[in-house]
Amino acid sequence: LIKTEEIWKVYKMGKVDVEALRGISLEIEKGEFLAIMGPSGSGKSTLMNILGCLDTPTRGEYYLEGKDVSSLQDDELALIRNKKIGFVFQSFHLLPRTPALHNVELPLIYAGVGKKERNKLAEKAVEIVGLKERMHHKPNELSGGERQRVAIARAVVNNPSILFADEPTGNLDSKSGEEIMEIFKELHSRQNTIIVVTHDQSIAKMTDRIIKLKDGEVVDD
Amino acid sequence: LIKTEEIWKVYKMGKVDVEALRGISLEIEKGEFLAIMGPSGSGKSTLMNILGCLDTPTRGEYYLEGKDVSSLQDDELALIRNKKIGFVFQSFHLLPRTPALHNVELPLIYAGVGKKERNKLAEKAVEIVGLKERMHHKPNELSGGERQRVAIARAVVNNPSILFADEPTGNLDSKSGEEIMEIFKELHSRQNTIIVVTHDQSIAKMTDRIIKLKDGEVVDD
Numbered sequence: 001l002i003k004t005e006e007i008w009k010v011y012k013m014g015k016v017d018v019e020a021l022r023g024i025s026l027e028i029e030k031g032e033f034l035a036i037m038g039p040s041g042s043g044k045s046t047l048m049n050i051l052g053c054l055d056t057p058t059r060g061e062y063y064l065e066g067k068d069v070s071s072l073q074d075d076e077l078a079l080i081r082n083k084k085i086g087f088v089f090q091s092f093h094l095l096p097r098t099p100a101l102h103n104v105e106l107p108l109i110y111a112g113v114g115k116k117e118r119n120k121l122a123e124k125a126v127e128i129v130g131l132k133e134r135m136h137h138k139p140n141e142l143s144g145g146e147r148q149r150v151a152i153a154r155a156v157v158n159n160p161s162i163l164f165a166d167e168p169t170g171n172l173d174s175k176s177g178e179e180i181m182e183i184f185k186e187l188h189s190r191q192n193t194i195i196v197v198t199h200d201q202s203i204a205k206m207t208d209r210i211i212k213l214k215d216g217e218v219v220d221d
Numbered sequence: 222l223i224k225t226e227e228i229w230k231v232y233k234m235g236k237v238d239v240e241a242l243r244g245i246s247l248e249i250e251k252g253e254f255l256a257i258m259g260p261s262g263s264g265k266s267t268l269m270n271i272l273g274c275l276d277t278p279t280r281g282e283y284y285l286e287g288k289d290v291s292s293l294q295d296d297e298l299a300l301i302r303n304k305k306i307g308f309v310f311q312s313f314h315l316l317p318r319t320p321a322l323h324n325v326e327l328p329l330i331y332a333g334v335g336k337k338e339r340n341k342l343a344e345k346a347v348e349i350v351g352l353k354e355r356m357h358h359k360p361n362e363l364s365g366g367e368r369q370r371v372a373i374a375r376a377v378v379n380n381p382s383i384l385f386a387d388e389p390t391g392n393l394d395s396k397s398g399e400e401i402m403e404i405f406k407e408l409h410s411r412q413n414t415i416i417v418v419t420h421d422q423s424i425a426k427m428t429d430r431i432i433k434l435k436d437g438e439v440v441d442d
């Protein structure tokens with residue numbers, strides 16, 4: 001499903017280069033449930049953004065379902081991002097001036113889903129993350145963990161075949177965190193691929209494979 | 222040091238009231254090191270913002286060092302916030318367009334510290350959170366955990382007598398999290414008061430007292 005060959009990501013900052021990823025080669029099969037771990041600053045979010053087609057590598061190749069992602073047209077990429085991929089961002093990226101429910105509806109709007117159906121799907125997603133009573137709140141009227149759960153609901157609402165979740169339980173108590181993992185397991189049970197960045201050992205233990213990063217390289221797999 | 226009497230925080234939202242805090246009465250002595258825990262949405266950040274003089278209760282009294290905070294003048298409050306209190310926000314609140322080092326300098330600028338001295342103190346704070354090599358990066362050129370550490374450095378740079386840290390290790394791997402707790406312990410060893418909101422049991426275990434919230438009330442202390 002996913003194959004990377006010597007992926008590098010280098011940020012040029014005046015005289016100094018920051019090498020966020022230094023030659024990542026990975027293969028991920030369809031239907032895997034894996035965790036990416038590593039110290040703060042080791043390149044996890046950078047890697048996730050490239051795998052999720054939100055960023056491009058400086059060097060190296062990324063093949064998604066056999067296709068070289070760098071050769072895809074903009075509209076093909078947009079379709080992949082909207083229909084195939086769900087992404088929970090480490091910093092949530094919610095629209096601040098619209099209520100939680102509308103934030104969750106966004107992927108369905110882009111997918112051209114009709115108003116009645118998307119309202120039903122969005123409400124269902126908000127309910128499974130336990131936020132039914134908060135769905136009309138805007139993000140700044142929500143707690144940190146509630147915002148994180150809105151971001152999760154938005155990422156799963158169109159039943160993505162690949163879910164990327166960047167530290168999805170960092171703001172959650174252990175009970176809420178377990179509930180989120182149950183949602184991910186349920187998605188996984190329907191043959192979807194789940195990739196979770198986490199610092200939490202108890203979350204990583206629930207996955208089938210742990211990839212460890214350090215200083216932009218894979219040190220364990 | 223801190224005494225609250227039946228603190229309530231109610232958000233009016235059209236027809237429905239959200240009762241974020243429902244009668245919190247607490248006493249905290251000078252020099253304590255305590256944790257506040259509880260489910261997502263239970264009122265922890267709301268309580269922290271009131272204790273940190275960043276928000277006011279709807280009902281109830283808050284006495285800081287014997288003074289009723291609601292009766293203080295604006296300039297007295299500003300002085301307390303700048304000189305006595307350090308605050309690590311759950312969502313960091315860094316200035317996006319200025320480098321990490323400058324973000325850390327901000328409390329010192331407000332305190333009227335001279336350029337040479339504040340540069341020295343800010344660099345020292347950046348160094349103890351392990352970000353010396355990233356101090357010229359802007360927040361959007363940093364990882365999630367690096368931003369969190371900048372927020373921590375800014376909160377401790379003027380040696381506050383009361384440190385409020387709202388989920389300071391949520392984006393950190395366990396090693397970085399332990400290093401942050403070492404910084405807090407060192408601050409505590411100099412007779413300062415440390416109040417940490419955390420979902421992490423291993424962090425809470427390092428404190429002397431755990432206050433548990435649920436649905437806006439204290440359920441354990």
Ligand SMILES: Nc1ncnc2c1ncn2[C@@H]1O[C@H](COP(=O)(O)OP(=O)(O)OP(=O)(O)O)[C@@H](O)[C@H]1O
Nearest residue numbers: 141143144145146232241261262263264265266267
């Ligand atoms: N401005 C607001 N308007 C309406 N409701 C609010 C507002 N701010 C917070 N709330 C609600 O108050 C409750 C408590 O919020 P708070 O941020 O204190 O929770 P928390 O314990 O810090 O949660 P978390 O662990 O998720 O950070 C939440 O249910 C939230 O939805």
Ligand SMILES: Nc1ncnc2c1ncn2[C@@H]1O[C@H](COP(=O)(O)OP(=O)(O)OP(=O)(O)O)[C@@H](O)[C@H]1O
Nearest residue numbers: 011020040041042043044045046362364365366367
């Ligand atoms: N736009 C940028 N310009 C320069 N350096 C960057 C930029 N974005 C990220 N970096 C650097 O690249 C490194 C990797 O960042 P990344 O966000 O992938 O780390 P991470 O493993 O997700 O960390 P965390 O666990 O703290 O979230 C970091 O050291 C960071 O400072």
Ligand SMILES: [Mg+2]
Nearest residue numbers: 045090364365
């Ligand atoms: Mg990250």
Ligand SMILES: [Mg+2]
Nearest residue numbers: 143144266311
């Ligand atoms: Mg909070």
